[in-house]
Each structure stands twice: as C-alpha cells, then as structure tokens.
Amino acid sequence: MSVTAEDKVRLASSTEFQQFLADDPEMQTLEASQIDYDVEKSMLWETLGGTHRICGVEVSPITPAIWCFMWLTHNALCTGKAPVLQDVANAFYLLTHNLNEFHFDTFEEKARQFAESINLSKDDIVTAWEEMVDMVERMNSPLRMLPQAESASKRGEEPVFDTDWFLSVCSIAASEANVTMDEIACHYPLSAVYGLLVIRARKANPDSCISRHTPEYVGKRMLERTEELIEEFLNKDKKAS
Secondary structure, X not given: OOOOHHHHHHHHOOHHHHHHHHOOHHHHHHHHHEOOHHHHHHHHHHHOOOOEEEOOEEEOOOOHXXXXXXXXXXXXXXXXXXXXXXXXXXXXXXXXXXXXXXXXXXXXXXXXXXXXXXXXOHHHHHHHHHHHHHHHHHHHHHHHHOOOOOOOOOOOOOOOOOHHHHHHHHHHHHHHHOOOHHHHHHHOOHHHHHHHHHHHHHHHOOOOOOOOEOXXXXXXXXXXXXXXXXXXXXXXXXXXX
C-alpha cells in the first residue's frame, strides 16, 4: 500500500493513531525488551555482591526478605503511595541492618534513632527517597521480559508481597540457583531472584522469546512495526468511511 504525504501529515496529528501505536502488544513488548546498559551494570554489580551509597551511607541491595518486610510494614516503596519521614527511616534501616537484629515491635523506633544518628537533612530525605525509588525500578527490570498480564494496579488492587509471595519466589530461585532458600531470601538481590524467575519461565516456555534486545535491534523492528501499523490503520480507516 502506498502511503501519501497527506496520509503521513494526518497520521502525525492523529491522537487515535498514536493510541493505536501505544496499544499494540508487539510495540509494548519491543519497548520493554530494550537493554538499558546502566541498569544492567547495576544489576551485575548487585549480583556480584556490590553495595550502593545513598547520601553517603552504604546500603545493601533489596533482598526478598527486605522487600517482604517493607510490604508488611506498609512502606511507601512497596505501595507506591507518597512517603512520610518514617518510610525513609524504615527503608534506610532495613538496607543497613540484618533482619535478625530487631523485631516488628521495636523496628520503627530503631529506624528513627538510626535516621537521627546519620543526620539526615530535609534535602537528604528527598534525595534518598528518589534513589531508593530508582533502586526499585532497577530491581523490577527483569520482570519486564515476561509476558505482561493485567497488572494489579490497573485492576485497582495493591500488589501483594506477603509470605506466600516470599516463599514462592524464594523456592523457585533456590531451585534454579541450587542454593538454600535462606541464601536466596537474605543474601540474593531481588533483581537477581527475578532474573532466576525469568530463567524458569524461559525453560517452561521454550517456544517463546523471553530475552533482551539491543537498542539498535529494537529501533529497527519498531520502525518496521510502525510501517505495518500505518497500513493496518489506514485500511481500517478507509473501510470505516
């Protein structure tokens, strides 16, 4: 089908066509599969035992145990809600202490004391939270390789990271890595655990394409797919008229 200059001008200003592109499953999959080299470097660093620094404080990667504990204490990093000072203090404390060093009953008080001991300023709190949110984004990166079902947030539900979730992801990852569940739960970055879940999914679905692609490949294929969608959209438009 020949696409005229008039067609191109009309499509460029068509919100309906832009939505048509955005809703295309293949375009969504391509976008999610693109390698982000900075994210990959960070995940490799965590997997090799590396730590991070936030506001000058050395923090560990988020582990399954830490993430589950955060969710059980309603931390805004898990719920996506606007944070309060206690959320920042709690997250800092969890990322700098072993879980066996405290109990639920005394956790928040110890977290506040720790935040005071490292002299967090108001500016530090904002910066720290932004960096923690970035940590979570990187942590979730491997999951974008998996087929996307309707998310809990789209259904109006809060994601659940309870003990059932914790045992499920740890048992699968422990089997794939051939290590104990305790090792996975307390010492493996959750980004690496999610990577192991992707490996399990790839084994269970050998005919599917669960992988990352270079930006060059993604850009080329998205351009090809855009041309296919232009033709499809124009054909539908002509039939409708």
